[in-house]
Amino acid sequence: MPRTDVAFQRCISPDCGATRGIDEVLVACPECGGLLDVAYDWDRATPPTSLRQFEAKWSRRSEPLCFSGVWRFHDLLPFAPPECVVTVGEGQTLLQQADHVGRYIGLQPGRLHLQYEGMNPSGSFKDNGMSAAFTHARTTGAQRAACASTGNTSASLAMYCSVTRLMKAVIFIGSGKISYGKLSQALDYGALTVQIAGDFDDAMARVREVCQELGIYLVNSINPFRLEGQKTIMYRVLEALAWEPPDWIVVPGGNLGNSSAFGKAFSELRELGLLDHVPRLAVINADGADTLYELYEQRQLRWEGGRPALVTACQYYDELDREHRKASTIASAIEINRPVNLTKCLRALEVCDGVVRRVSDQEILDAKAQVGSGGIGCEPASAASVAGARLLRQQGVIGADERVVCILTGHLLKDPTATVAYHTTDQEQFNQVLGSRGVRRASFANRAVAVGNDLDEIVKAIRLYS
Ligand SMILES: *Cc1c(COP(=O)(O)O)cnc(C)c1O
Numbered sequence: 285m286p287r288t289d290v291a292f293q294r295c296i297s298p299d300c301g302a303t304r305g306i307d308e309v310l311v312a313c314p315e316c317g318g319l320l321d322v323a324y325d326w327d328r329a330t331p332p333t334s335l336r337q338f339e340a341k342w343s344r345r346s347e348p349l350c351f352s353g354v355w356r357f358h359d360l361l362p363f364a365p366p367e368c369v370v371t372v373g374e375g376q377t378l379l380q381q382a383d384h385v386g387r388y389i390g391l392q393p394g395r396l397h398l399q400y401e402g403m404n405p406s407g408s409f410k411d412n413g414m415s416a417a418f419t420h421a422r423t424t425g426a427q428r429a430a431c432a433s434t435g436n437t438s439a440s441l442a443m444y445c446s447v448t449r450l451m452k453a454v455i456f457i458g459s460g461k462i463s464y465g466k467l468s469q470a471l472d473y474g475a476l477t478v479q480i481a482g483d484f485d486d487a488m489a490r491v492r493e494v495c496q497e498l499g500i501y502l503v504n505s506i507n508p509f510r511l512e513g514q515k516t517i518m519y520r521v522l523e524a525l526a527w528e529p530p531d532w533i534v535v536p537g538g539n540l541g542n543s544s545a546f547g548k549a550f551s552e553l554r555e556l557g558l559l560d561h562v563p564r565l566a567v568i569n570a571d572g573a574d575t576l577y578e579l580y581e582q583r584q585l586r587w588e589g590g591r592p593a594l595v596t597a598c599q600y601y602d603e604l605d606r607e608h609r610k611a612s613t614i615a616s617a618i619e620i621n622r623p624v625n626l627t628k629c630l631r632a633l634e635v636c637d638g639v640v641r642r643v644s645d646q647e648i649l650d651a652k653a654q655v656g657s658g659g660i661g662c663e664p665a666s667a668a669s670v671a672g673a674r675l676l677r678q679q680g681v682i683g684a685d686e687r688v689v690c691i692l693t694g695h696l697l698k699d700p701t702a703t704v705a706y707h708t709t710d711q712e713q714f715n716q717v718l719g720s721r722g723v724r725r726a727s728f729a730n731r732a733v734a735v736g737n738d739l740d741e742i743v744k745a746i747r748l749y750s
């Protein structure tokens with residue numbers, strides 16, 4: 285029977301295709317256990333007839349829903365009435381041309397743009413999704429919300445809870461894996477912080493059980509509403525490029541929520557006739573957490589019209605377990621071996637003719653230093669996109685004259701430990717933080733100059749070095 289609501293939840297498997305109402309709190313298909321989409325009956329909604337229509341909202345920025353970089357695109361995520369929307373002003377992010385970084389990647393001037401999602405209120409792109417998940421949680425009357433986190437999801441959840449006072453935050457983190465910038469946010473915002481003895485993949489498994497047991501609303505990216513908010517990152521990129529899609533979107537891959545959301549955004553825009561071609565998508569793993577690379581590029585796992593051979597993934601996970609292999613990278617935000625959105629990401633790679641690459645921690649940190657010296661800066665995981673674009677350029681997959689947008693997912697100040705260790709003169713500190721990750725050199729270090737407390741010495745040093 286066709287549904288009569290504008291929005292509903294639908295299993296992504298075409299063999300199952302189960303649908304549920306928007307009012308149900310689900311993190312998996314009740315029929316087959318697969319992932320759910322938020323789906324729309326566009327004939328009943330009021331989608332725009334042209335993307336340019338969104339520009340009119342700029343003149344109404346005193347209205348919170350026009351000010352928000354997520355909700356100004358409400359017509360493309362119409363799952364909640366305007367009065368239920370939760371916004372703290374997320375999505376005021378920047379797309380900047382970055383020729384210095386473009387040169388490092390091997391692109392011609394004017395061809396690289398960096399999308400700074402670190403400009404969000406909690407300092408990462410997660411706010412785009414949290415605003416949407418929070419909105420849904422509110423419509424269901426949830427009192428508590430939880431997540432497992434490598435840091436940024438918890439910072440975002442804790443912030444939405446502290447600003448809106450609508451819910452209490454419970455966050456699960458693995459041991460010793462979270463950067464201080466992120467942990468300090470969760471603690472300061474007053475979230476109940478549960479540190480479990482295990483890594484992110486363990487924390488993820490436990491939080492699902494706990495939410496089930498205690499009826500807590502789960503805001504990890506298996507929550508389909510999260511991804512609705514994250515679609516808007518692509519709308520803002522398009523808007524900043526005057527609605528002319530770039531050739532490539534390059535994004536780091538962790539739990540694969542972003543890449544999945546981007547693919548959904550583009551396939552919907554195409555379905556609505558609002559975009560005639562979609563960019564190609566490159567998802568970048570870290571060497572030490574390269575499940576998507578292994579499955580997609582090495583073992584040829586594909587979407588296959590919604591029937592991916594998931595046994596390939598299960599075999600790989602068994603291998604990881606047998607060999608006791610745990611995810612390990614300096615890019616802690618993508619230190620994930622069992623990405624929960626794997627199948628949705630396969631669909632996105634299909635929609636966007638995608639590729640997957642992996643880069644080393646050395647390449648990530650060198651790329652990060654380039655982003656810092658030629659732009660606003662980012663945290664390590666974000667720089668995987670720049671390192672990945674460089675690799676794809678070297679491989680000839682990306683052409684020197686193609687238009688590339690790298691998504692910088694988190695703010696520079698999220699992980700000062702990694703940044704300072706990279707630029708330090710203290711070999712011990714370098715080795716402690718980075719050496720154990722196989723990082724051998726700081727190719728673009730900007731070292732502090734040590735001088736005595738003496739005017740002549742200081743003047744001499746400035747003359748010498750500047
Ligand atoms: C969460 C996060 C990622 C990973 O994004 P996914 O959607 O899980 O693939 C990358 N970078 C930063 C800074 C993050 O916080």
Ligand SMILES: [Zn+2]
Nearest residue numbers: 295300313316
């Ligand atoms: Zn199903």
